[in-house]
Amino acid sequence: MDTLLSPNVAATTSSAVDAQTMATLQHLLQTQQSTEQRIVLLHQTIMTVASNQAKTEQLVVVRDIKMTFWSMVIFMVKWAVAAVPALIVLWVIGWIALISFGAFFAALLMRAR
Numbered sequence: 001m002d003t004l005l006s007p008n009v010a011a012t013t014s015s016a017v018d019a020q021t022m023a024t025l026q027h028l029l030q031t032q033q034s035t036e037q038r039i040v041l042l043h044q045t046i047m048t049v050a051s052n053q054a055k056t057e058q059l060v061v062v063r064d065i066k067m068t069f070w071s072m073v074i075f076m077v078k079w080a081v082a083a084v085p086a087l088i089v090l091w092v093i094g095w096i097a098l099i100s101f102g103a104f105f106a107a108l109l110m111r112a113r
Helices: 007-055 069-112
Strands: none
Touching: none
């Protein structure tokens, strides 16, 4: 399309496009620099927060739990019911340990004879 325009118009159009392109590039460069600065600040802030969390130990003291009586009863019944499978698992582990130790000691006694 530039070939159809006169040389003066083509030069004016080209310089206007170059100026607009340069302005856009400058704006993008400023945006990139601003973004990089923000990323550096964000990284510093994250490192500071992580450092402070690692240094400080927060102790919590529970002073009171407000529950109604029946809510507490239901909670304790659920707790007891949930403990049954855990006790079964512990019982099985105990029997396995008892049988293993029994076999080990029986083998020692047989060897001692």
